[in-house]
């Protein structure tokens with residue numbers, strides 16, 4: 001039930017595998033760490049990876065009197081998670097549905113989950129712009145605030161795809177909070193040194209051209225995925241990492257934008 005949600009953040013990417021689910025889960029964990037009440041909704045029906053990233057694969061969702069009860073990461077129920085992955089018996093069970101069935105499932109996800117007064121609902125979407133995205137957008141009208149974060153990698157092809165996402169957001173009227181460049185270099189777990197293996201700076205260049213804010217560069221950092229599997233935010237355990245700097249900045253931007261009502 002979206003009436004009880006103050007702000008929705010859509011995580012979008014033009015291409016698969018650029019780290020959308022990693023950003024979604026890390027953002028949800030960071031917001032929880034900062035004291036907010038958070039929901040994480042995975043509407044990537046064909047590749048739901050949130051339960052896997054958060055090590056919740058054996059969990060089940062339950063039908064309560066008022067709708068589906070999300071899986072809570074913590075006993076204080078500060079972070080609730082909902083994903084089609086909880087409904088599949090096996091992670092490799094592909095969901096091969098036609099448009100109308102997908103649309104119905106997403107509508108149900110948006111309307112029938114008991115979120116209970118959330119400060120933020122982070123929605124991990126499938127790559128590209130599909131029926132799923134349109135359904136999500138159509139159902140967000142009742143939410144007071146909504147914005148999108150675009151995830152890309154430094155490579156040119158991924159950036160080209162993000163342009164399409166920018167057009168989609170502008171056509172549907174959803175404010176773009178900014179662009180995150182993921183897999184931008186490698187942060188060594190031993191010495192914390194960050195090395196640019198490939199090119200970098202493409203996300204910033206695109207943000208400048210498209211006139212949207214650049215939110216930062218996330219390096220490849222194997223420690224971050226491991227911590228997420230334990231339900232721990234990078235900002236808590238790795239405060240000096242580049243990942244933490246980006247997510248701290250992101251939370252500042254988000255809180256400012258919600259205070260300004262934009």
Ligand SMILES: Nc1ncnc2c1ncn2[C@@H]1O[C@H](COP(=O)(O)OP(=O)(O)OP(=O)(O)O)[C@@H](O)[C@H]1O
Pocket residue numbers: 013015016017018019020021022023044047049126127182183218219220221222224225
């Ligand atoms: N910054 C990072 N540091 C280390 N590993 C990362 C990082 N970002 C992503 N990965 C890894 O890359 C893989 C793809 O990431 P992720 O699942 O988040 O991408 P996605 O865009 O959501 O993919 P899909 O389109 O399949 O849903 C995962 O194995 C993830 O652990």
Ligand code: SF4
Pocket residue numbers: 188189190191192193
């Ligand atoms: S960055 Fe430094 S500590 Fe890390 S692998 Fe390279 S040399 Fe070793």
